[in-house]
Amino acid sequence: MTTSTERKTRGYTDIGGHRTWFADTGGAGEPVLMLHGGLSDSELLLEPLEPALADHYRVLAFDRRGHGRTPDTEAAFHYDDMVTETVAAIEKLIGGAAHLIGWSDGGIVSLLVALRRPDLVRSLVLIGTNYHFNGMVPTEPGAGSVPKVIRDRYAERSPQGEEHFAAVLKKSFAMFAAEPTLTTDDLRRISAPVLVMVGDDDLATLAHTASLYESLPLSQLAVVPGASHGVVLEKPELVGRLIGDFLSAPGKPETVFPVRRRSARQ
DSSP: OEEEOSSSSEEEEEEETTTEEEEEOOSSSEEEEEETTTOOOOHHHHHHHOOOOOOOTTEEOOOOOTTTTTTOOSOOHHHHHHHHHHHHHHHTSSSSEEEEETTTTHHHHHHHHHHOOOGGGGEEESSSSOBBBBBBOOOOOOOGSSSSHHHHHHHHHOOOOOGHHHHHHHHHHHTTTOOBBBHHHHEEEEEEEOOEEEEEEEOHHHHHHHHHHHSSEEEEEEEEEEEEEEEHHHHHHHHHHHHHHHSTTOOOOOOOOOOOOOHOOO
């Protein structure tokens, strides 16, 4: 079932042969695709950030397989498969290039889409994102390591019910332990403008985040004080403002004393 208002459409469509939940604000602005985090859902990202962007952009999102309102299959989770799913969603829902806003796993998927299909990427916003699995602070696998809000939202939305969360958790932590495996040389191939954002107490280490920022040719960095891996929920107005400022002129910051960007201005 699909529900619509004057501007918004939310419902199900076929993405790569799989029944997939999506949201679309409509509007004539440039498309922005929000990519949710692991074990999460699109609305957890839409709810805090859509108000800051919907007046100027067409904001879209979809729940990846086994997340939110999109049913799971028996297949394991792999980022490469998520990229295939995301490319199919962009082609189906947008039909061209979009700004990608990715939180955690969504940021990893965004990086991989930019490498596989640069023609589909206008810019990237990476929130709490690692490019290699060793860039995250180690966490013990299990439900106890997942915030209650994530578990509760899964139970409310999953077509397979609360009991399926254990299977999703097992597949997710198996992926987290071995993927992604990008290198800084891979990152240097990404030509799109990128905003790298992280909480100052994030699961992605600051050293790893700095190497992500330094390896991307057209990047900007925002370290949000007093924030964690849940920075989008903790500082939604600030995060929305930073993203809006970036999207208004991605890759073209004008600063008084450029150092890293000096060669780009010469």
